[in-house]
Amino acid sequence: MKRLISIFYYLLFILVPLIWLPNTSELFELPKIIVTYILTTLIVGAWAIRCILEKRIIFKRTLLDIPLLVFLGFSVLSLVFSIDPRVSWLGYYSRWNGGLLSLISYSLLYWAFVSNMDSKSALNAIRYTLYAAIAVAVYGTLEHFGFSVSCLLTTGSFNVSCWVQDVQNRVFATLGQPNWLATYLVALIFIPLASKRLVLKGVSLLLFAALLFTKSRSGLLAFGISSAVFWLPQLRKNFKLFLILNSSFLILTLLVPNPIRDLVFKTTTTQKVVGPALEVGGTESGSIRKIVWTGVLRIWQANPKNFLLGTGPETFAQSYYQYRPIEHNQTSEWELLYNKAHNEFLNYL
Numbered sequence: 001m002k003r004l005i006s007i008f009y010y011l012l013f014i015l016v017p018l019i020w021l022p023n024t025s026e027l028f029e030l031p032k033i034i035v036t037y038i039l040t041t042l043i044v045g046a047w048a049i050r051c052i053l054e055k056r057i058i059f060k061r062t063l064l065d066i067p068l069l070v071f072l073g074f075s076v077l078s079l080v081f082s083i084d085p086r087v088s089w090l091g092y093y094s095r096w097n098g099g100l101l102s103l104i105s106y107s108l109l110y111w112a113f114v115s116n117m118d119s120k121s122a123l124n125a126i127r128y129t130l131y132a133a134i135a136v137a138v139y140g141t142l143e144h145f146g147f148s149v150s151c152l153l154t155t156g157s158f159n160v161s162c163w164v165q166d167v168q169n170r171v172f173a174t175l176g177q178p179n180w181l182a183t184y185l186v187a188l189i190f191i192p193l194a195s196k197r198l199v200l201k202g203v204s205l206l207l208f209a210a211l212l213f214t215k216s217r218s219g220l221l222a223f224g225i226s227s228a229v230f231w232l233p234q235l236r237k238n239f240k241l242f243l244i245l246n247s248s249f250l251i252l253t254l255l256v257p258n259p260i261r262d263l264v265f266k267t268t269t270t271q272k273v274v275g276p277a278l279e280v281g282g283t284e285s286g287s288i289r290k291i292v293w294t295g296v297l298r299i300w301q302a303n304p305k306n307f308l309l310g311t312g313p314e315t316f317a318q319s320y321y322q323y324r325p326i327e328h329n330q331t332s333e334w335e336l337l338y339n340k341a342h343n344e345f346l347n348y349l
Contacts, residue, residue: 001050005043006121009113012039013129017136017184018174022154028176029095033102040105047112060115068107075100075313081305082312083319091314092339098314098347126191133188134203137210140173140181144213150174171213179342182219185211189223190230193245201245208249212256217286220260283331289342291327296346298323310349316341 012035021031051058079100082088091099117125139149143160151162160168175181189207192200211219231242253260299319300306311319317339328334341347 001046001053002116002118002121005046005050005112005116006124008039008043008046009117009121009125010128012036012043012109013125014132015039017132020150020174020176022150026094028174029097033091033095033097036102036109037105040109043112044108047116050116058115059111062114064110068110072103072107074309075103078309078312081309082315084312084315087314087318088312092317100313103313130188130192130200130203133185133207136173136175136181137185137206140171140210140213141206143167143171143173170215171210173210178214179216179218182211182214182216183222185214186219186222186226190226193230193241204245205248205252209252209256212252212258215258217259220258283333288328288331288333291325291331292320292338292341293343293346294325295320295323295328296341296343296349298325300349316347 015035016032019031019035020028024030047058079085079088087093087099089099089101091097091102096102113122142149146160146168147158148160148163148167149158151160152158155162165172170178172178172181175184185207189204189211192203192207208223211223227246231238231246235242254264255261296316299311299322302323317337320338320341
């Protein structure tokens with residue numbers, strides 16, 4: 001039964017990053033969460049059967065048990081007092097992700113993993129995760145150069161013409177959004193460096209190149225913080241490796257168009273733009289997010305219930321427009337429906 005559970009986890013780590021469907025209302029998140037729910041059910045079911053066969057409760061205690069239970073407890077209370085309990089249970093419509101059901105699923109996947117996967121199975125899971133990450137990174141790199149596998153599969157044309165979004169400028173591969181792809185890549189970039197094999201160092205460079213192609217500022221910031229956490233404890237011991245890899249990262253950063261390169265090589269003379277954003281062009285995304293975050297803080301401070309429990313999981317789209325700052329009306333995205341705060345901490349706040 002442990003072998004079966006391991007196989008289900010391998011499928012989870014391979015299928016979820018790669019799967020997308022062209023004939024659903026939401027191409028990326030919906031198929032991924034459905035696969036997650038199916039495999040969670042299979043994993044938990046196999047775990048329960050193993051407990052029955054071995055006539056004992058198989059559960060390994062970890063340091064994260066209490067924090068997870070506290071988080072789930074507050075999420076349950078938040079759902080009970082939610083302004084839209086159905087959305088808080090299932091997640092925002094079209095995605096089904098972020099609601100209490102998905103949070104329970106992720107928690108069960110964690111507990112099932114630590115209780116059933118030994119060190120060999122865990123290493124195999126990491127290996128399959130990296131296989132999927134390589135495929136995703138290659139997928140995104142091809143998009144940057146004007147070749148979308150998605151278009152090839154759906155229209156038969158190996159170009160980017162099937163996308164309304166400018167996928168060549170900011171790639172999203174099989175994740176559906178540049179920032180989501182960046183988050184996925186940053187989480188895995190440093191894992192191959194644990195091996196002494198040279199080819200795995202190349203995997204890290206490939207993932208970093210794909211990260212640059214997303215042009216995600218939050219992703220690059222996360223990479224910088226993760227790099228400091230990874231290298232500082234072992235800088236003296238592995239200084240040569242640090243120098244070689246980070247020199248390679250720096251060269252890629254200076255060669256590939258990305259927000260850091262734009263800051264370094266920005267032009268000294270810029271044309272002064274006069275007029276409101278709605279007339280002269282799009283509002284800078286950072287400015288819009290500051291406005292949105294101001295609205296989030298207003299929601300949080302609105303009353304004691306919101307301060308303690310929020311408005312309910314995944315109800316940002318319903319609550320934001322009750323406290324939306326008037327400045328949002330002067331941006332180029334004044335008519336867009338905001339269902340996320342573009343900040344996970346504020347989403348849960």
